[in-house]
Structure formats: C-alpha cells, structure tokens
Amino acid sequence: MPVPKVRKSRQRTRQKKAASLKFAKPALTLCSHCGQPKKPHTVCSNCGYYRGRQVKTIKK
Template sequence: MAVPKRKTSKSKRDMRRASNSKATRPNLMECPQCHEPKLPHRVCSACGYYKNKEVKEVN
C-alpha cells in the first residue's frame, strides 16, 4: 500500500480542495412582461409578475 513520504502542507491541501469550488454567475432570464432581467422561478421585482399573473403589487 502506498504511503506518502512527506506531509502535505496546508497550502497544497487547500489549493486542491478549492479547485472544485468555482464561483458561478446566477442565470438571468428576461421577464416576459417588462423585459427586465430576473432570476428564473422568482417573482419579477420590477413588475411583480410570475407566470403571466400579477402576484405582488409594485409601486
């Protein structure tokens, strides 16, 4: 069975672990009512519509 010759430093260990967790930008889509960018499956903050129905009144 293989055994490491030297201890892996904290820096090397953390670099290896961090390589898999890259920050990604959220996917934005266009609101069909007001054409503002919004997150998918969320109520539009600009017009208050979700699935072509007004669910929140926006002033």
C-alpha cells in the first residue's frame, strides 16, 4: 500500500475541509406536522412539534 511521502500540515488539512464544507448544503427534512423544511432530529421552529407531539409553544 502506498504511503504519503510528506505529511500534510494541520493548516492544509483544515483548509481543504473548509473548502468542501463551503459547498455542502445543510440537511433538511420536511416537518411531519406542518410540512415546513426543518433540520432532522430537531423541534420544528414553525409549529413546535417533534415526533408527532407539541413540545414547544411558538409565539405568534
């Protein structure tokens, strides 16, 4: 198995990672209660529902 000749510096590793994160889109799912897009595994910020029940009251 080939082995790298020169070790990459932490700066180069992190720069590369930052460049790829720049184009990564955040994961979004649709809320099962109101249908608005939301982050997975979080309480919906539009209706306050999580896993089919209300866990948070949203001020209107």
